[in-house]
Amino acid sequence: MSTVTNNFNADEKILKYVDKLDYFFNSHKTLIVVEFDLTNKCNNRCPKCCGINENNKELNKEQIDNIIYGLNALECKGAILSGGGEPLISPYFEYALKKLRNCGIKCGVNSNGLALNEKLSYLIAENCEYLRISLDAATPEIYKLTHGMDEKCFNQTLENIKNFARIKKEIGSSTSFGVGFLTSKDTERDMEGFVKLTRDLGVDFAQFRPFTEDMLDITEKYNELKEKYETDDFKVRASMQKYREMGTLGERPYNKCSGMFFSTVITANAKVFACLHHRQDDKYFLGDITDKDSLENIFRSARMREVYESIDCSKCPPLCRNDVFNRTLNTLSLDVGHKEFL
Numbered sequence: 001m002s003t004v005t006n007n008f009n010a011d012e013k014i015l016k017y018v019d020k021l022d023y024f025f026n027s028h029k030t031l032i033v034v035e036f037d038l039t040n041k042c043n044n045r046c047p048k049c050c051g052i053n054e055n056n057k058e059l060n061k062e063q064i065d066n067i068i069y070g071l072n073a074l075e076c077k078g079a080i081l082s083g084g085g086e087p088l089i090s091p092y093f094e095y096a097l098k099k100l101r102n103c104g105i106k107c108g109v110n111s112n113g114l115a116l117n118e119k120l121s122y123l124i125a126e127n128c129e130y131l132r133i134s135l136d137a138a139t140p141e142i143y144k145l146t147h148g149m150d151e152k153c154f155n156q157t158l159e160n161i162k163n164f165a166r167i168k169k170e171i172g173s174s175t176s177f178g179v180g181f182l183t184s185k186d187t188e189r190d191m192e193g194f195v196k197l198t199r200d201l202g203v204d205f206a207q208f209r210p211f212t213e214d215m216l217d218i219t220e221k222y223n224e225l226k227e228k229y230e231t232d233d234f235k236v237r238a239s240m241q242k243y244r245e246m247g248t249l250g251e252r253p254y255n256k257c258s259g260m261f262f263s264t265v266i267t268a269n270a271k272v273f274a275c276l277h278h279r280q281d282d283k284y285f286l287g288d289i290t291d292k293d294s295l296e297n298i299f300r301s302a303r304m305r306e307v308y309e310s311i312d313c314s315k316c317p318p319l320c321r322n323d324v325f326n327r328t329l330n331t332l333s334l335d336v337g338h339k340e341f342l
Contacts (some may be wrong), residue, residue, distance in 0.1 A: 114160070145187070202341065
């Protein structure tokens, strides 16, 4: 089976969902993808972690069932099992993944890779559209800086990456397998070593993306690495829309976060928030998913519109996840003169 490598072009992808755009203007079934936190517990200690691992919350089976029921009712297309904490250490990772797939929802996994054993590797390779390991280093020194873990954990993660690549090839899986690297002034020196390391481990792609609020522009370096190391079997990718927007930070052309209707986050205590960057922030809280209050009801609620109207986009973090398709969605709401005459 052939593997498709993600081009991280959310601005183009959003326009593929004409039905969801129609719902946005006229109804409520807008949700395309959800970031789904199974647990807030984590086996890494990243100094700049943006997760919520201090409260150790975890979803149970009943909560997972309620969430997936709601995703199905909203005709959600994809679920990212992420965090929060580390999804692979949730006791219900396998249960959630198989239930999502049985409902026809495509799944991706973002993991730090430390707990990626053989059983989980087969499970993911047989059921997921993609797996991305956040390595963020090419050396134990930078791994300690980014993940707060020692050389033993670094080497174990590398071994897990290598084993997944082997298993993927062994069973002919089409799962897109990549390893991520957060760029910053502190990690820049490991960029080329990271590309060489991941290529030799047998992954499909190496991906660069910026640390939130870090303004290091890697465009020139990225193009050099892409030219030097990319082959038919190994791709070098970057979230280039974020790097392109670095020169216009603070000058968003929109004042509403339309992206919250299409991409949201459900945390490990079954709460729904408008934005993954504001997990557990009451201003972005949309509702609790319970037996009595479904995700579908939350998306129909007055609270949904209340949060939408109250968000001050000028105070959102630079390079936020929704920014790129907010820019695209903004063009749909603009009044265009003589629109009948293409």
